Amino acid sequence: MNSFVIGYYALLIGASCLAAYFKQRQIFLLIFSLTLVSFVTGIVGGVPALRFITIAAGLLALAAGVSYAFREFLIIITPEGVAKELRTAPLTAAFGMFVIFTYAIAGIFAPVIAPFGEAEVISSAFAPADENMLLGADQLGRDMFSRIIYGARNSVGLALTATGLAFILGAFAGLMAATKGGWFDQLMGRVADVIMSVPSLIFALLMLSIFGTSLVVIVIIVALIYSPRVFRLTRAVAGNVVVMDYIEAAKLRGEGNWYLIRKEILPNSTAPLVAEFGLEFCFVFLLIAGLSFLGLGIQPPTADWGSMVRENATLISFGELTPLIPAAAIALLTVAVNFVVDWMLFRSSGLKEV
Amino acid sequence: MGDILQLVLKRLGLGLITLLVISFLIFFAVELLPGDIAQAVLGQAATPETVAALREKMGLDQPALVRYFQWLGGAVTGDFGTSLISGERVSEAISDRFINTLFLATYAAVIAVPISIILGVIVALLRNTIFDRVANVVTLTSISSPEFFLGYILILYLAVKTQYFPAIASLSSDMSFGELLHRTFLPALTLVLVVTAHMMRMTRAAIINLLASPYIEMARLKGVPPWKVIVKHALPNAWAPIINVVALNLAYLITGVVLVEVVFVYPGIGQLLVDAVSKRDFPIVQACCLIFAATFILLNLAADVGAILTNPRLRHPK
Numbered sequence: 182m183n184s185f186v187i188g189y190y191a192l193l194i195g196a197s198c199l200a201a202y203f204k205q206r207q208i209f210l211l212i213f214s215l216t217l218v219s220f221v222t223g224i225v226g227g228v229p230a231l232r233f234i235t236i237a238a239g240l241l242a243l244a245a246g247v248s249y250a251f252r253e254f255l256i257i258i259t260p261e262g263v264a265k266e267l268r269t270a271p272l273t274a275a276f277g278m279f280v281i282f283t284y285a286i287a288g289i290f291a292p293v294i295a296p297f298g299e300a301e302v303i304s305s306a307f308a309p310a311d312e313n314m315l316l317g318a319d320q321l322g323r324d325m326f327s328r329i330i331y332g333a334r335n336s337v338g339l340a341l342t343a344t345g346l347a348f349i350l351g352a353f354a355g356l357m358a359a360t361k362g363g364w365f366d367q368l369m370g371r372v373a374d375v376i377m378s379v380p381s382l383i384f385a386l387l388m389l390s391i392f393g394t395s396l397v398v399i400v401i402i403v404a405l406i407y408s409p410r411v412f413r414l415t416r417a418v419a420g421n422v423v424v425m426d427y428i429e430a431a432k433l434r435g436e437g438n439w440y441l442i443r444k445e446i447l448p449n450s451t452a453p454l455v456a457e458f459g460l461e462f463c464f465v466f467l468l469i470a471g472l473s474f475l476g477l478g479i480q481p482p483t484a485d486w487g488s489m490v491r492e493n494a495t496l497i498s499f500g501e502l503t504p505l506i507p508a509a510a511i512a513l514l515t516v517a518v519n520f521v522v523d524w525m526l527f528r529s530s531g532l533k534e535v
Numbered sequence: 536m537g538d539i540l541q542l543v544l545k546r547l548g549l550g551l552i553t554l555l556v557i558s559f560l561i562f563f564a565v566e567l568l569p570g571d572i573a574q575a576v577l578g579q580a581a582t583p584e585t586v587a588a589l590r591e592k593m594g595l596d597q598p599a600l601v602r603y604f605q606w607l608g609g610a611v612t613g614d615f616g617t618s619l620i621s622g623e624r625v626s627e628a629i630s631d632r633f634i635n636t637l638f639l640a641t642y643a644a645v646i647a648v649p650i651s652i653i654l655g656v657i658v659a660l661l662r663n664t665i666f667d668r669v670a671n672v673v674t675l676t677s678i679s680s681p682e683f684f685l686g687y688i689l690i691l692y693l694a695v696k697t698q699y700f701p702a703i704a705s706l707s708s709d710m711s712f713g714e715l716l717h718r719t720f721l722p723a724l725t726l727v728l729v730v731t732a733h734m735m736r737m738t739r740a741a742i743i744n745l746l747a748s749p750y751i752e753m754a755r756l757k758g759v760p761p762w763k764v765i766v767k768h769a770l771p772n773a774w775a776p777i778i779n780v781v782a783l784n785l786a787y788l789i790t791g792v793v794l795v796e797v798v799f800v801y802p803g804i805g806q807l808l809v810d811a812v813s814k815r816d817f818p819i820v821q822a823c824c825l826i827f828a829a830t831f832i833l834l835n836l837a838a839d840v841g842a843i844l845t846n847p848r849l850r851h852p853k
Contacts, residue, residue, distance in 0.1 A: 515679035
């Protein structure tokens with residue numbers, strides 16, 4: 182029993198007593214169950230396990246603090262209407278927005294932020310971190326930190342392009358299917374069925390084996406694979422709008438399909454489509470990361486998170502954390518987008534679970 | 536009973552047609568190659584004579600449709616032709632690996648299915664408490680992480696730092712079953728983590744949907760104790776969505792398996808596929824894709840049929 186362990190339990194028990202005294206049932210339950218869990222892990226893992234829990238709790242508190250501050254910041258700088266919406270955002274969504282914001286900055290200003298170029302060899306292979314290189318060097322002696330910053334630009338940029346294309350394809354086909362109906366609707370529906378009945382990664386592998394792994398090919402293939410999801414959603418959402426009276430009125434006025442889509446249907450189905458864009462981005466991003474990890478995505482020397490994990494994987498057998506950082510970067514962005522989407526879905530559906 | 540049988544047969548027929556279309560797609564995708572397979576294998580530097588010779592050897596001088604039916608006929612009987620690189624029979628390269636992959640997927644499923652259903656029900660009962668929110672964040676994080684991230688974290692902490700489990704899942708035929716389970720534990724655990732998160736969320740959603748229905752409220756209002764509401768009223772109706780959730784996630788396992796096999800150097804069909812793709816060994820790519828797609832379609836079909844069998848309302852379509 183050293184002073185750390187005594188302080189640890191004193192803090193937890195004190196906090197749970199306070200929570201119980203002030204009738205904060207939820208918080209009390211959480212803290213007290215954490216205390217009980219700590220008993221068990223403390224016995225099994227000893228002091229290191231307790232330290233780990235402390236660090237995790239500290240990081241969580243830090244993240245909560247940052248998201249709270251970021252939300253307040255957004256509320257102040259945005260105009261009245263948006264600020265009102267933002268006030269309802271849970272901390273997780275604020276955290277998601279903060280992460281997305283950070284990634285965007287890193288991606289856009291990559292050449293300014295990164296100390297070295299993405300393909301610049303500056304030291305020996307797998308050199309450890311020093312004052313020059315924040316995270317050490319990779320398998321060819323390039324600066325890991327710079328490559329991660331550039332990766333934000335390359336990996337996310339590619340995923341965004343592919344998602345955008347998938348969206349344009351899917352949304353256009355969906356809107357046309359909903360407005361035109363008939364054989365076009367049927368045909369597109371069957372095509373979507375077929376594409377969706379093959380697992381996406383398998384489909385992508387098949388196509389990449391045939392067309393090779395150039396960037397254009399990857400973008401087109403990934404967009405094709407994920408457009409059926411957008412197609413189905415758009416068709417369903419637009420299908421609900423198409424039967425409205427104002428569409429009938431516009432048709433009677435003699436407006437064409439293109440006008441109907443642009444001026445009547447699209448504005449009335451943006452909310453679910455925006456949420457779908459976020460979700461779709463997550464899928465696309467994970468698929469492209471997976472392909473890069475398999476060595477079939479963005480080709481070297483361009484920095485890309487998925488392939489960086491693969492190239493540096495040998496370091497893991499020496500107990501090094503560095504190869505996990507690009508993988509963590511992928512996970513963090515996907516989580517962040519998911520958090521924001523979760524909130525948007527909740528808001529747009531008015532979903533209040535029982 | 537006749538109705539159900541007819542309905543199930545109809546679904547099976549639909550699945551078969553889908554599979555046929557997919558096989559068509561897989562075969563003719565390769566036909567889209569600039570030039571043809573022979574040219575792609577030999578490269579730009581090949582002389583026209585060698586290309587012509589290979590073309591004849593592979594039967595490329597016949598029309599594509601004829602070759603498609605030959606290939607399909609072979610595939611049905613388990614003959615996928617020969618590998619372009621090693622010259623080995625594809626069926627031989629695949630058969631052992633396919634069993635390994637099935638073993639891994641089953642291993643993961645056996646652990647994941649009970650855990651996730653139980654956890655999903657618990658979280659649904661605790662909905663809107665702080666535990667539910669924590670579970671939401673944890674499962675969302677697990678879903679959002681690429682499989683290789685989870686895999687390498689497990690390798691780092693359970694294999695490299697503590698050495699509880701081997702980092703590389705090498706298999707040999709003379710291993711005991713216990714040894715086999717131990718060797719393949721980490722890849723299975725990676726799959727479990729991803730699939731459990733998915734299944735938990737879907738189970739939770741299904742149960743919450745159910746608990747909102749009027750007859751549950753009725754049961755509550757007439758004073759039935761909470762556990763009885765769950766066991767007697769909710770659970771019998773929950774089977775349909777739960778079966779659906781399980782089958783869909785097993786289908787998801789199929790894709791996850793490819794990345795996990797590569798991370799753990801597991802001798803499965805997923806790794807074979809990835810190798811074949813980078814070497815452009817088309818017969819193997821086609822065979823693996825067909826197998827994966829067939830499994831995927833089969834599991835989705837199982838989800839459909841399961842839903843029909845457990846939900847009386849679906850048995851009588853309007």
